[in-house]
Amino acid sequence: MATRPPADDRWDAVRPGEVVAALPERIDAGLVFIGRVRTPFVDRDACPRRGALDGPLCRLEVDPPWHPALTGITVGMDLEVLYWMHLARRDLVLQSPRHDATRYGTFALRSPVRPNPIAKSIVRVEAIELGCLQVRGLDCVDGTPLLDLKPDRAQFQPKAPPSPGEAP
């Protein structure tokens, strides 16, 4: 399994009052990276806190086995992108945001530091090449591993019929 890159103390040091949990040795399920995110943000300092649909053009590079899975994605669609925040430590249960002495539970924060560092962005598709989507709306570091793409719920009409007793 890919390991985390070397720690960067400015981001990874445990602050006073923060509490580290022992992460279990076990793995309960395995992720497969389906590709990589290419952005102009070379490190965490360069990342905006939140992506914007008028932000810079970025690329979602999908690995060859998954190219057919892009069928039906069109220019102008909004997609949910799930990615793996591979630089984040995973073991804090109580954390203090920078410049804030208060401690918060990890699940009461949207910090990247969490046991399963999965993040979501909404992006707009600007162009499509073979196995690659040009999009706007990302805020992650260049090279971030890609986990999933799906149409934004707001634009998506379910293809399967409703379940019994469910509104169409």
Added chain:
Amino acid sequence: MATRPPADDRWDAVRPGEVVAALPERIDAGLVFIGRVRTPFVDRDACPRRGALDGPLCRLEVDPPWHPALTGITVGMDLEVLYWMHLARRDLVLQSPRHDATRYGTFALRSPVRPNPIAKSIVRVEAIELGCLQVRGLDCVDGTPLLDLKPDRAQFQPKAPPSPGEAP
């Protein structure tokens, strides 16, 4: 690593025209289940297609190492819940929704069948017990593994200061 339960042909059979990809043998990153979701939906047939905030009361049971990470979650909050769709097959790149002969790329659908079957629901916290949240808004099978909880973006004020050049 936990394996997928036995297949249920009604859900798991490959339909005509669907295309299976060889899932890589490798695991690129490991997930840790932080607890379990308890719902009244005993199997996939019983699940609504989408949870509702006036739906049945469900429980998010968090494992002991992560109890401190719930600090700061309060009754009435809306949370994003990420969970692992452990019953879904992961290897289809082109799929046909039930009763629909059209083929769609997996990334152009919101189907649970995808290489990394991670799902998100928005829930409202109705009550809090030790290590357990009572919530409404879920649509998944009883026993589904829990991956993450975080405050809904719409209600959340970031705790860290903005990055340079970013609006507060």
